[in-house]
Amino acid sequence: MTIKITSATFSACVVGKDGIPDDNLPVIALVGRSNVGKSSLINCITGRRELARTSSLPGKTLTINYYCINEEFYLVDLPGYGYAKASKVTRQRIQNMMNEFFAESKNLKGVIQVLDIRHKPSPLDTQMQSWIRDQKLNSLAVLTKADKLSHQQVVKMRASIAKDLKLGFSMVFSAKTSTGKEDFLDAVEKVIAGLEIKSSESKGRRPHPQPRQGAERSQKAGESGSRSGRERQPDRERKPGRDRPVDKQPEKQPDKQSEKIPSPDKPAPKPDNQSSQSSPRPEKTEQSTEQRPGQSRRRRWKNRKNRGEGDKKKQPET
Numbered sequence: 001m002t003i004k005i006t007s008a009t010f011s012a013c014v015v016g017k018d019g020i021p022d023d024n025l026p027v028i029a030l031v032g033r034s035n036v037g038k039s040s041l042i043n044c045i046t047g048r049r050e051l052a053r054t055s056s057l058p059g060k061t062l063t064i065n066y067y068c069i070n071e072e073f074y075l076v077d078l079p080g081y082g083y084a085k086a087s088k089v090t091r092q093r094i095q096n097m098m099n100e101f102f103a104e105s106k107n108l109k110g111v112i113q114v115l116d117i118r119h120k121p122s123p124l125d126t127q128m129q130s131w132i133r134d135q136k137l138n139s140l141a142v143l144t145k146a147d148k149l150s151h152q153q154v155v156k157m158r159a160s161i162a163k164d165l166k167l168g169f170s171m172v173f174s175a176k177t178s179t180g181k182e183d184f185l186d187a188v189e190k191v192i193a194g195l196e197i198k199s200s201e202s203k204g205r206r207p208h209p210q211p212r213q214g215a216e217r218s219q220k221a222g223e224s225g226s227r228s229g230r231e232r233q234p235d236r237e238r239k240p241g242r243d244r245p246v247d248k249q250p251e252k253q254p255d256k257q258s259e260k261i262p263s264p265d266k267p268a269p270k271p272d273n274q275s276s277q278s279s280p281r282p283e284k285t286e287q288s289t290e291q292r293p294g295q296s297r298r299r300r301w302k303n304r305k306n307r308g309e310g311d312k313k314k315q316p317e318t
Helices: 038-046 088-104 123-134 151-165 181-192 199-204 213-231 273-278 281-291 295-314
Strands: 008-014 027-032 064-069 073-077 108-116 139-144 170-172
Touching: 027 038, 027 088, 027 181, 038 064, 038 073, 038 139, 038 181, 064 088, 108 123, 108 181, 123 139, 123 151, 139 151, 139 181, 151 170, 170 181
Parallel strands: 027 073, 027 108, 108 139, 139 170
Antiparallel strands: 008 064, 064 073
């Protein structure tokens, strides 16, 4: 059953063996390089953002800080090692504090080594892991800042770090997304109980990549596209010009003015070049008559009327 954190308090700030609490509560130590994310890990699992002081600059934690969880055990944040800009005096003082802590902590149940998953282990990380192994302490490795990498990069770096440090158990953690919070609390509970975390359990907890829906859709679309391409192979033999509809241009109708149909009774008049060039008026009259097709009917009607009046006049009077 996962530990449910109901209370978390800052208990002590220690710079020597005299300030170490003398109660019988179990102790779990957090070790790691400077600016690796130990304080952010404590704030994430406790649900309190300002319980442990965080800073973007490395080398700010120069004391041993005790945090009491549920009044049942201590999480101890040790100063970060490997800060190159720290002076020799500061580094020696930090080394002496850590030696006194491990020598005087009688209720030390385990050590959690915090590593940045983005970088390979440094020589100091390798030295710390070797020392933990030589002391036969129950330990586990937490790989922080997993949200900075993709899933494939996380799997690759996790395997590489476990191989370099010969880790028995490692877990992925992210304080930003709370990834691995429950796994961390489960591991802490087993460390307090004195149970050894084996490598077989770590393999079972590795996240397995799930197939994305988009990839499945793309594969299905590729298969359907290949099938349709096979079915449409005879269509590819067509010429490219036949597939597209050709826009037919409207045929030019012959101009009525230029082409005149000769009547069978009268011979066709010979074209007079000089008259056509000099006087274009007849063309205008023809255009005007063609523009008004009802004019020929009116003329016929008038001629018939005139003929009727003339016949009436010619009749002899009785």
